[in-house]
Amino acid sequence: MKKMTRFTQLAIILMLVALLAACGSNNNGNNSAAEATTPSANASSANLSEQPADENAVRTLKDAMGHEVQVPAHPKKVLAPFLEDPLTALALKPVAQWGAAGVPQQYLQDQLKDVPVLNMEGGMKPEEALSYGPDLIIFLAPTYLADGSYEQFAKIAPTYVLSDNEADWRGNLEKLGTLLNEEDAVKTALEKFDKKVEDAKAQLGTLPSEKTAVLLQADGEKGFKLFGPNFYGGETLYKTLGFKQPAIVTGDYDTFSIEKLADLKDVDYIFVISGPGRGKPPVDNSLWKSLQAVQNNQVFDADSGHWFNANIIANGLIIDDILKDIHE
Structure with missing residues (x-):
């Protein structure tokens, strides 16, 4: 009886040993499987380094009005009325574009034809801005904001006022590049x-230094306006390409009576702002007929879409127009 008991105890002990050995073998197998599916520390580091920058990252930047703005590092839905030209130059599309009476800037439509047009009558409306779900709203200058409206836009998305000098197109392009992390694209x-300017000057030779030119906005028999060297196309005409200003051009955008056409008598080239809704020159007026530029067929259309503008693409198109119309 005692022998049987000892035998039974021995059998139980042997069974326990076998069971423990089996468990140990299974645990080793599980550990191996875990090691096969869990990346090593080195592998994890390598994968992280290949990941794109945090799409939700923001930078705190101070705008031209002194606001501290939490700007997305990689904005995807930018709303920037009347900054479509520099955005397009940087190969960026806004979620909606500026328009006058529902008509956008025509010279940009090769790139922006599929972009909705904003109703800009009286300025951009907060409710319309909201409908496009922007993650960044940019205004060129404080003058583009109605009094008290900044906070309304800032509730919709981070809102940044780019510049206190809307006429400084080059500086504003650089500021836009910094804001959008596109400095290299701006440089290019x-x-x-x-x-393009260098090539144009070479093609024009000495003409700009010898010839006078004006950019004129006509209003039939009522009179006309002249663009000065700091006003839209006038800057390209006078400052960039160096055409001479006649004595009558002293301001940036002055209005003259029809009788002052006599002061344009000896001007070599007249560029007339043209396009839908623009006034026509007084072609039947004797003063107009007496102008040297008229008699020499040196009066040219200047499409208001880009001549009534001052941005990098528009300025390039103005140069193209001048080279097409004027030759040494």
């Missing part, structure tokens, strides 16, 4: 534009 665009 400016280098291309500067090369």
Whole structure:
């Protein structure tokens, strides 16, 4: 009886040993499987380094009005009325574009034809801005904001006022590049534009230094306006390409009576703002007929879409127009 008991105890002990050995073997197998599916520390580091930058990252930047703005590092839905030209130069599309009476800037439509047009009558409305779900709203200058409206837009999305000098298109392009992390694209665009100016000057030769020119906005028999060297196309005409200003051009955008046409008598070239809704020159007026530029067929259309503008693409198109119309 005692022998049987000892035998039974021995059998139980042997069974326990076998069971423990089996468990140990299974645990080793599980550990191996875990090691096969869990990346090593080195592998984890390598994968992280290949991941794109945090799409939700923001930068705190101070705008032209002194606001501290939490700007997305990688904005995807930018709303920037009347900044479509520089955005397009940087190969960026806004979620909606500026328009006058529902008509956008025509010279940009090759790139923006599929972009909705804002109702800009009286300025951009907060409720319309909200409908496009922007993650960044940019205004060129404080003058583009109605009094008290900044906070309304800031509740919709981070809102940044770019500049206190809306006429400084080059500086504003650089500011836009910094804001959108597109500094390299800005550098490339400016280098291309500067090369275009250099080539244009070479093609024009001594003409700009010898010839006078005006950019005129006509209003039939009521009179006319002249663009100065700091006003839209006038800057390209006078400052960029160096055409001479006649004595009558002293301001930036002055209005004259029809009798003052006599002061344009000896002007070599007249560029007339043209396009839908623009006034026509007084072609039947004797003063107009007496102008040297008229008699020499040196009066040219200047499409208001880009001549009534001052941005990198528009300025390039103005240069193209001048080279097409004027030759040494």
